[in-house]
Amino acid sequence: MTLPAPSNDWFLPDEDAVLQMRRVRVRRGQTDILGPLDWTLRAGERWIVMGPNGAGKSTLLQIAATRLHPTGGEVAILEEVLGAVDVFELRPRIGLSSAQLAAQVPHEEKVQDAVVTAAYGVTGTWRESYEDEDRMRALGLVSSWGLSRLAHRRFGTLSEGERKRVLIARSLMTDPELLLLDEPAAGLDLAGREALVAQLSELARDEDAPALVLVTHHLEEVPPGFTHALLLRDGHAVAAGPIEQTLTEGHLSAAFDTPLRVTRTGGRYTAVAQ
Numbered sequence: 001m002t003l004p005a006p007s008n009d010w011f012l013p014d015e016d017a018v019l020q021m022r023r024v025r026v027r028r029g030q031t032d033i034l035g036p037l038d039w040t041l042r043a044g045e046r047w048i049v050m051g052p053n054g055a056g057k058s059t060l061l062q063i064a065a066t067r068l069h070p071t072g073g074e075v076a077i078l079e080e081v082l083g084a085v086d087v088f089e090l091r092p093r094i095g096l097s098s099a100q101l102a103a104q105v106p107h108e109e110k111v112q113d114a115v116v117t118a119a120y121g122v123t124g125t126w127r128e129s130y131e132d133e134d135r136m137r138a139l140g141l142v143s144s145w146g147l148s149r150l151a152h153r154r155f156g157t158l159s160e161g162e163r164k165r166v167l168i169a170r171s172l173m174t175d176p177e178l179l180l181l182d183e184p185a186a187g188l189d190l191a192g193r194e195a196l197v198a199q200l201s202e203l204a205r206d207e208d209a210p211a212l213v214l215v216t217h218h219l220e221e222v223p224p225g226f227t228h229a230l231l232l233r234d235g236h237a238v239a240a241g242p243i244e245q246t247l248t249e250g251h252l253s254a255a256f257d258t259p260l261r262v263t264r265t266g267g268r269y270t271a272v273a274q
């Protein structure tokens with residue numbers, strides 16, 4: 001019997017790809033708000049996704065988090081192809097911190113519970129029964145993200161910076177293989193931002209940490225240790241690749257449609273208009 005020749009349409013992700021998108025497109029109304037986009041994130045890489053308001057960053061992250069199915073193209077996440085996998089089995093392998101998720105955490109939820117509920121992929125405690133091991137892991141994460149003194153506080157009473165930390169601790173609860181952080185420093189004051197950048201830098205340099213994707217508008221929020229960057233504008237990649245070759249004056253000026261002067265000191269970036 002002759003086997004049919006492999007079709008060009010059959011999507012076989014690269015072996016070392018943690019996340020791979022091929023010709024991905026998201027259409028809303030008459031407009032493509034994202035793509036077509038090709039993007040591959042390999043094991044051990046730490047990616048910054050940057051671009052102006054409306055560039056498609058959150059849409060991209062929603063796809064990577066299996067929360068949104070693209071209109072066209074193929075997506076493989078952790079060797080599973082979207083559309084051919086039960087996303088509820090895939091989601092615990094992906095950590096996510098985003099404003100949408102924060103809005104789903106009940107205000108009266110205790111901090112330690114807001115972290116432990118990620119074990120069941122829910123945002124509020126209900127009738128689940130948690131193993132001691134889950135509780136211990138949640139408390140360990142609460143401690144390592146500097147939240148011990150807040151463990152019994154209600155989520156709704158926390159400051160913006162404290163909430164951001166809770167969400168990152170929560171995103172690590174299932175020991176994910178891919179960690180997606182959507183604007184984790186948004187709304188933080190200077191000291192809060194610097195503390196978070198330092199902690200994310202430490203995470204980025206930890207060989208045992210998951211593959212990382214950090215979405216931000218601001219160069220100042222890029223933690224040292226991140227290895228790659230994807231610059232988006234109007235849903236398209238302006239540039240993508242190793243961070244030092246991507247976060248350049250030329251590429252950033254094109255992405256933000258503004259002539260920028262970019263400096264890099266001690267692994268930190270800043271940008272001002274020229």
Ligand SMILES: Nc1ncnc2c1ncn2[C@@H]1O[C@H](COP(=O)(O)OP(=O)(O)OP(=O)(O)O)[C@@H](O)[C@H]1O
Nearest residue numbers: 028029033051052053054055056057058059060217
């Ligand atoms: N349901 C929708 N219908 C029409 N347009 C949409 C819809 N959802 C998103 N968009 C548009 O898609 C574009 C990309 O949105 P997205 O939230 O991904 O951008 P972003 O880069 O994360 O922006 P920001 O930095 O402001 O958060 C925006 O112009 C947005 O208005």
